Amino acid sequence: MSPLWQQKKQKEFCLGNGILLSAYSPLGAVGTIWGSNRAMECEVLKEIAKLKGKTVPQVRTNKGNLKLDYLDLYLIHWHMSFKKRSEGDKEYVFLPMDLSSVWAAMEDSYPMDLSSVWAAMEDCQRLGLTKSVGLSNFTCKKVADILSIAKIPPVVNQVEMNPLWQQKNLKEFCHGNGILLSAYSPLGAAGTTWGSNRVMDCELLKEIANLKGKTVAQVCLRWAYEQGVSVIVKSFNAERMKQNLEIFDWSLSEDELKMIHQIPQRRCCRAEKFVSEDGPFKTLEELWDGEFDLQ
Template sequence: MDGCLEASLSPLSIPEYVLASLYGTEQPLGDAILEAIAVGLIKSRDELFITSKLWCSDAHGELVLPALQRSLKNLRLEYLDLYLIHWPVSSKPGIYEFPIKREDFLAMDFKAVWKAMEDCQRLGLTKSIGVSNFSCKKLGDILAFTKIPPAVNQVELNPLWQQKKLREFCKANGILLTAYAPLGAQGTIWGSNRVLECELLKEIAKQKGKTVAQICLRWAYEQGIGILVKSFNKDRMKSNLEIFNWSLSQEDVKKINDIPQSRLCSGQDYISKYGPFNTTQELWDGEI
């Protein structure tokens, strides 16, 4: 079995897998789940929490259900735990690519796409539905007509991009906010090490005898935010889970809250004069 998979299914880990049709990770994970059951690492698929995302080229009302069915076929599963709209924009159908060609961007028909997402949940193909990279305004637009509200909004969130307005909005509307890049997403195209290299966070970590990563994860946990951390290193997994038997002081939290804010993931790849968003201001509705 692949060492990365074995590490991720160890007792030290929280077995949640966040996929997307674009990533090309669905079929390998499907193979791995079957093998994990066969060798006894897990007893059944029900021990796992599996999320996948609807890519922009499938973000059309009539294409949502077929896209989810393809994902399930790739995964060899009967259902997902969570299905998310990846970005609040559509693109030319049938073309899976990133970056998306500027001329291929299209405005999303939110009503049609969300209705199709609701149908997927009603059919039992996913336990919950949600969104990713949605602003307060775009969430409000969906909430105005939805019958099944989004369960989750997955966004960039960390001490250097705290999303205070979005956190308040989601809390008021019963939407769980989950954080990608809680440590800054170093190693990705758009990520950096500036979260882990933040001097204030280093200072707090030193005072508490913790790592900077633990300070970041504990801060998010105390804010009621779901945390998505990518790691296949067993020691790092263990360290990431050691955040539950201590807490940040009020002074620590105040210092973190006062950190100057800036977004890492600008969303520039989704800006086009041919599409619905001509500027990042329009994409995020001023939440930048």
């Protein structure tokens, strides 16, 4: 019994009758008169071994670089894989040392084997390398794909979320499956390669902020907080850091929430650079499973 001779009917019959199946030659019995090296040379098994073998060592490296005994949370950041590249004596996967060329290697991308990678993520949690495992930038369909194979389900899905991209369907789906949604770019990520000032320049948000004596940023953060999601926001400005924390002693009215709910929806982070004839996703429709514009 091996991946190349799985004995499905025999297994079903024996287990159905309380008989334990004992497998011999799980590796193909290379070197015997009846065996072969077909199992050990199977390209599918080699690829799975390669993918599964990357994740645990990478977590060990990451926690070592951070000088931590363990990580609180480890995520699959994007639902695709990239070949390892080098720059001088440095090695990297996808993100080069020169960030100006960050999108330069779509020919190095290939479909992620979610089953193998998620199994390795679960191994990381079992080994105590991380307390929890999760996802990032996963659509409803891709989260469902993970849930269909997971023994340890993801605890979080980190995605773009703000008043101009409210993730209504994804929030409902994730919360219905016990997965916390974590909002990145809650202010629109102006100044980044993927963001814009559309959120901070939204006239409705400005009106609400003026009426409440708050900043637009505070209105956005309070809105996200009231959606029951965690919020990722950063600033290097001490006054803005203080303002970001001053959102817990007031609330948005029902009318204000309804008006925000009606704002036309469009992603900031559309990730067009991930769409390529050379990569696993040929269109935005494929990349986002249709979840990339008006909801």
